[in-house]
Amino acid sequence: MHAVIQYLISIWVPLVCALVIVGVLPLVTGYIVLMERKVMADMQARLGPMRVGPHGLLQPIADAVKLLIKEDIIPDEADKAIFWIAPLISVTAGMLAMSALAIGPWFQIADLNVGLLFIVGISALGIFGIVLGGWSSNSHYSLLGALRSAAQLVSYETAAGMAVVGALLLAGTLSTREIVTAQGDYGTWFIFAAPVGFFIYVVASIAETNRAPFDLPEAESELVAGYMTEYSGFRWALYFLAEYTNMVVVASIATTLFLGGWLRPFAGTPAFNFLDYFPSALMIFVGAYCLYRAPKQPVKVQQLFMMVLGLAFFGVALILAAPLIGRVNDMLPGLKPGLHGAFWFLLKVGSYIYLFMWLRFTFPRYRFDQLMRLGWQFLIPLSIVNVMGIGLALVLHRQWGWSHWTAFPLTTALTLLVAGWLGWAGEKKDKEHVFVGES
Amino acid sequence: MLDQIVFYFFAALAAISAVLVVTRRNIVQCAIFLITALLATAGIFLQLHAEFLFIVQVILYAGGIMVLFVFVIMLINLDISLHQAQYNRQWWLGLLLALVVGAHLILAVAVGRSVLPFGEPAPATMLEPSTQIVGRTLFGEYMLPFEIASILLLVAMIGAVVMAKKKV
Structure with missing residues (x-):
């Protein structure tokens, strides 16, 4: 039984990873473009895309549809x-x-x-x-x-x-x-x-x-x-x-x-273990900012969208915080390096692209x-x-x-x-x- | 089974695109088929667990030399080459010779199959990790030939630079 599971994992994990990369990458690309336009706008003292979705958050999807048709x-x-x-x-x-x-x-x-x-x-x-x-x-x-x-x-x-x-x-x-x-x-x-x-x-x-x-x-x-x-x-x-x-x-x-x-930064130093809380803290901060901006949106749908987005960020924060609970960590010891590793990797990639x-x-x-x-x-x-x-x-x-x-x-x-x-x-x-x- | 399918796929790809390299008239298409042939060879290397050889083939031939090929091809006027004769009048002689050599090879393999000893295939674990083994062999056992080859390449490079240099 164990061998079968091992075999299935050895085949399915790479397959799922490949599908995730091929499926998610176009979306990520779209949002990198949005980020680029927003950063450019900020540096030139403009607002950038604001029309499609709150703060232009749905602009990449609109762009993709336009290009496809x-x-x-x-x-x-x-x-x-x-x-x-x-x-x-x-x-x-x-x-x-x-x-x-x-x-x-x-x-x-x-x-x-x-x-x-x-x-x-x-x-x-x-x-x-x-x-x-x-x-x-x-x-x-x-x-x-x-x-x-x-x-x-x-x-x-x-x-x-x-x-x-x-x-x-x-x-x-x-x-x-x-x-x-x-x-x-x-x-x-x-x-x-x-x-x-x-x-x-x-x-x-x-x-x-x-x-x-x-x-x-x-x-x-x-x-x-x-x-x-x-x-x-x-x-x-x-x-x-x-x-x-x-x-x-x-x-x-x-x-x-x-x-x-x-x-993680200072991965080998136990004195910096509090940095393990950083992923969740960042997500909670972003989520709270979304909720704070929600009532200020002009249209009802946009307010709702921002609310949902804020709650989604809270959800991600919860998932990232889960491995920090001792009992969960004992049950699934691989969860923490997996989730937090992906978080830090993507954060670093994002910073490099921002550079x-x-x-x-x-x-x-x-x-x-x-x-x-x-x-x-x-x-x-x-x-x-x-x-x-x-x-x-x-x-x-x-x-x-x-x-x-x-x-x-x-x-x-x-x-x-x-x-x-x-x-x-x-x-x-x-x-x-x-x-x-x-x- | 799967191994054989993969092998025959890459082998067929390499052979067919190699033929197309010499038969296509459009020189850019020739270049593309040459790239395909080189990549198919790289695929066979990969199937033989020679990962280092595979990636060196991709980086050097497909990624390095062929980029320069295509770069030069783009500077050529293609219309002239399209109207020139592709082969000279002795093409049938060349074909005949190629067939004779090919028949020789097939005969040699067919006869040698029963006569020549075939070694046992090495276990895959013996060649792991292949990159480290290549490095150790190159810089250990074959240090001198490796350095001589490096110096030869260096001389060729300096020669090319000197010849291409404009008079200052």
Whole structure:
């Protein structure tokens, strides 16, 4: 009997996880877009979407319906088969990459022993969707967007890969689950051991997901909409979905590698155990805010909606609080790491995406030659030095018995010194070098 | 059973798309079929529990080299290549030679099946964890060949940079 249950679990848990990811991701994407519009509006002192639902909370659903019933136009001279299949490649690659992610210790489709390489490699295949879509549209803007995208991705993937290698050296494994456990055993998240690596990964991952300030493949002022100029309706929505899926993927990689995955802050310190109450407290706070805003809504339906939303948040708070009761925890010991792990993981992913939005609305777009220079002359050399620095720190720590607190700050300082020199040399070269007709 | 179905699926996919790479006229479609062939090979690696080889195949060939291929193809004027002859006049000779070599291979396998000794398949646990084993072997037993290959690649890379560099 026990063996049968084990067998069923081994088959059904990954299947259910996969269905949850495929089913929930479009919805999550919609709400990330809403969040982005709201953050943008806030930074520009506007309100953002307010019409559909209270505070625009139903806007993503309205947008999705609009996109689904819009006409799907295929240009006359386009290569139809490739035009048709290109967005699917992007979406499939993004979703496939999610299968190796460990969202909490219990929510993972497959724990591959090449997990992290799998995520990085498969999500990189999404570039074919962009490139082929841009080519098959038979439009100059699309083609230019696709070319820029391919060049940008190839350039920045090296830097991102080397930043990942640095953290992998610390973890000593490629499996996403074991990377997180390694950070637990280690005592700190890898961002504190390799801050330069994290910085490189942040910059490179923005470039890889084609987001501002590196959104040259779809620069509106130059290329209309880049590679998706000719796309409309559902296929355009698929590209959008792929883009935001990729954002979630890179945020998850950064969370797993540098931010401790599903681990609570100060996971190993009993003095900080009160942080276990944080998930419930946050949910109660959000729920209470919804209830507080409810009577202020102009329409009766909206008031009701806000009430229900507030109560739903209270419900989630209750579920998150359940494992903190001693008796429940004894009965289902796996509940707490599972639920709270997923909460912390998603919170970290959300914060990372928020950081992306923040950068998007703060910095102006780079020029293409600036982008290439930053990638090849600053980030790639720096990422190689970073790997060497981490290697040196590990040698000092493991072979020569230095403590963490001396080895890692020392090598980080050395890496920063190199970074300063690279930046200074680049700037000096800039002043001597005049670009003529170079783009 | 399931293993065999998966294997034949990937093998057929690889073989068919490899044929299509040389027979299709449109060069972008050729590139797509080449990607499919490479990914199907990667699938066979995965089925053999060689996860590291699988992901290296995906990252290097499909994700790296083929992106550059497609990148270059897009800069070419496709109309010219569409109107050029796809094969030269000796294509039948090539086909004949390919058939002879293929027949040889089939014959060798058919005859060798009963004569040559087949080793017992290694238990799957022996190759776990495959990534660590690859790493240990590369940086332990085969350190020198690995370093020589790295230096060769480095020389090729520097050579390419020097040749592509504009005169300053």
